Amino acid sequence: MQRILSGLALAVGLGLAISAQAADQELIKRGEYVSRAADCMACHTAEGGAPFAGGLPIHSPFGTIYGSNITPDKDFGIGNYSADEFFAALTEGKRKDGANLYPAMPYTSYHLIKREDSDALYAYLMSQTPVHRAAPQTSLSFPFNVRMGLSGWNMLYGKSLQLENTEGKSEPYKRGQYLVEVLGHCGECHTPRNQIGALQQDKRLTGGLLNGYSAPSLLAQDLAERGWTSADLTGFLKHGMSPQGSMFNEMFPVMHLSTQHLGDEDLAAMSTYLLGEQPPQAKVVKAVAEEQLSDSAKRGRQQYLNVCAGCHGNDGEGKPHIAVAMQGNTTLRLADSRNLAKVIVEGIREQQFTGFERMQPMPGFADKLNDEQLTDLINYLRQAWGGLPGDMGVQQVAQLKAE
Numbered sequence: 001m002q003r004i005l006s007g008l009a010l011a012v013g014l015g016l017a018i019s020a021q022a023a024d025q026e027l028i029k030r031g032e033y034v035s036r037a038a039d040c041m042a043c044h045t046a047e048g049g050a051p052f053a054g055g056l057p058i059h060s061p062f063g064t065i066y067g068s069n070i071t072p073d074k075d076f077g078i079g080n081y082s083a084d085e086f087f088a089a090l091t092e093g094k095r096k097d098g099a100n101l102y103p104a105m106p107y108t109s110y111h112l113i114k115r116e117d118s119d120a121l122y123a124y125l126m127s128q129t130p131v132h133r134a135a136p137q138t139s140l141s142f143p144f145n146v147r148m149g150l151s152g153w154n155m156l157y158g159k160s161l162q163l164e165n166t167e168g169k170s171e172p173y174k175r176g177q178y179l180v181e182v183l184g185h186c187g188e189c190h191t192p193r194n195q196i197g198a199l200q201q202d203k204r205l206t207g208g209l210l211n212g213y214s215a216p217s218l219l220a221q222d223l224a225e226r227g228w229t230s231a232d233l234t235g236f237l238k239h240g241m242s243p244q245g246s247m248f249n250e251m252f253p254v255m256h257l258s259t260q261h262l263g264d265e266d267l268a269a270m271s272t273y274l275l276g277e278q279p280p281q282a283k284v285v286k287a288v289a290e291e292q293l294s295d296s297a298k299r300g301r302q303q304y305l306n307v308c309a310g311c312h313g314n315d316g317e318g319k320p321h322i323a324v325a326m327q328g329n330t331t332l333r334l335a336d337s338r339n340l341a342k343v344i345v346e347g348i349r350e351q352q353f354t355g356f357e358r359m360q361p362m363p364g365f366a367d368k369l370n371d372e373q374l375t376d377l378i379n380y381l382r383q384a385w386g387g388l389p390g391d392m393g394v395q396q397v398a399q400l401k402a403e
Contacts, residue, residue, distance in 0.1 A: 024123070031124025034117045037183040037266070039258040040125075043067040043104070052128055053077075054135030058104050059211055062197065063140035065104040073130035086122045087115060093154060100150035102138065103157075108199060109185035111159050117183070157198035161187065169277070172265070176273025179266055180218075184258070189215040189250065212403050213249050214338045224280040226330040232282075233271040238264070240353040244330040248348045249339075260354050285387035287316075287327065293383055297390035300380025303373050307365055316385050322360050332386030337378050341400040344374060371398045 035041065044067045046055035054069035072079040078086065081096050088094045093107035101107065163181060166174045180186050191199045192208045207217040216222070223233070227244050236242040240255040247255045259267065290301060305314065312318055316326030326332065331339050347364030369377065375397040383390030 027120050027123045028127050029124075031120035031122070031127075033261075034121045034183065035124055036258050036261040037179060038110070038113075038121065039184065039254060040070070040121075041257045042253045044070050045257075050129075050131045050133075052125065053131035053133055055133075057136075060104065060140075060197070063138070065102050065138045065140070066136045068105075069131060069133065069135050070125055071128050071131040072126045073132050076132060076134045077130060078125065079130060081122075083119055083122050086125075087118045090118055090121075093150070093158060100147045100154065102140075102147075102150070103153070103197060106185040106188045108158060109161055109182055109188055112161065112163065112178075112182045114178075153196065153198070160199065160201050161204075170272070172269040172272045173277055175266065176269035176271070179262075179270050180273050184270070186218060190218050210250055212338075213342055214334060214336065215250070216334055216339075218274055220274065220276045221280050223275060224282050226333045227282050227285070227328055228275065228330070229282045230268070230271045230275050230279050233275065234264075234267045237262075237267045237270060238354065239357070240351070241324075241357060243325070243328050245324045246351065246353070246359055248343070248351065252351055255353075283387070285328065285333065285385065288384050294379060294390035296376045296379040296392075297383045298380075300376035300378070300390070301384070303369065303377040304380055307368060308377075311360070311362070321358060323362065324359065326381060326385045329385060332381050333388065335388065336400070337382060337388075337392060337397075338400045338403070340378055340381060341374065341397055344369070344377065345401050371401070374401070 041051060043056055043058060044052045044054055046053070046067070049055050050071070052070045054067045056067040058065045058067060069077040071077040074080050078089075078096075081089070085094075085096045089096075089101065089105075089107070090113055091107060091111040093101040093103065093105060095101060161181065163177060166177060187199060187205055189208055189210050190205050191201070192203050192206065194200055205218040206222075208215045216226070228236075232242045232244060236244065236247070237255065237259040240247040240252065240260065290298065293301070304312075311323035312326050313323075316329075318325030318327075331343070334340065343362070345364055345366045348359075348362040350358065350361040352358045365374075371394050375392055375394045378397060379390035379392050382388040382392065
């Protein structure tokens with residue numbers, strides 16, 4: 001009898017242990033998904049570095065901030081953080097020692113994260129391999145280097161984001177709101193900031209500036225003006241490509257490290273939130289005949305044939321696996337043409353998208369086009385395929401190029 005009881009006790013204990021282990025693995029798996037949705041790796045992994053080991057330089061108007069080590073290393077990472085302390089870091093911008101984190105860490109969006117998502121993320125990060133390496137020291141100009149001063153900043157702006165009431169909205173819309181506004185923290189780049197780096201919430205998602213590039217407006221009407229439909233936007237988040245072009249600059253790692261790993265329902269939910277449950281009609285831009293172009297745009301057509309058509313096609317049709325089409329391209333529809341000027345001057349690195357899709361590197365033409373030629377080319381692209389007037393001036397373009 002004693003043996004039987006002992007055997008039963010062992011079996012029960014083993015069963016409970018297996019059940020607890022399965023629950024832990026499920027929590028870790030959920031935490032991995034949260035980490036993708038929250039795009040943690042983008043800021044906490046240096047190019048070519050170990051995952052979550054920090055070191056990525058984040059350039060700001062106040063200096064360079066380096067992504068911190070969030071592996072479970074006890075000296076340089078978060079190995080000594082409790083779940084409560086981790087939640088405080090996410091939602092209040094507080095380190096374990098009580099010091100303020102710089103708001104490059106998007107706690108201004110994460111302050112609305114669900115506690116169960118925080119705990120799952122904590123479990124996932126704590127399951128990673130510790131990396132015993134300190135991230136480079138952040139050095140900002142005065143007074144932004146005084147962490148104590150952030151206490152006042154946090155009182156004013158730390159929790160300024162509040163979600164709009166979703167009563168009467170569908171479940172996909174509500175889920176999309178949480179993914180866009182909180183986990184995905186899209187507003188951190190797509191919302192303008194004031195002189196001390198705080199988000200201007202009255203201009204939420206109307207567009208911002210990031211390292212000289214425009215993070216364009218995500219408002220439904222503005223997206224529709226640039227040709228976006230719900231299906232195209234969902235596909236763009238999944239694959240990094242759509243009829244409107246391909247992701248580049250700071251959006252490419254967002255797709256590569258985050259959105260391509262999300263479920264189709266969540267991506268559709270994000271599109272539903274951004275475009276609305278009754279999306280506005282996507283604007284279709286028709287090509288403009290050469291005789292209708294401005295004088296500058298007519299000159300620009302020759303520049304296009306000289307340096308662009310070999311990859312993008314004589315009629316802007318693009319070439320699969322080489323270069324995107326100009327017809328319907330959303331970048332050409334941005335009114336200030338900042339991104340268009342930057343791309344032409346600086347080029348784009350080779351990019352690997354989902355599956356076997358890739359785009360060849362686009363060279364920069366800073367040494368091949370002077371300001372007048374660049375202006376003419378931009379005016380041609382704007383007017384021929386962007387639905388915009390070909391009236392940019394040389395000084396305007398020179399300023400965009402320099403910023």
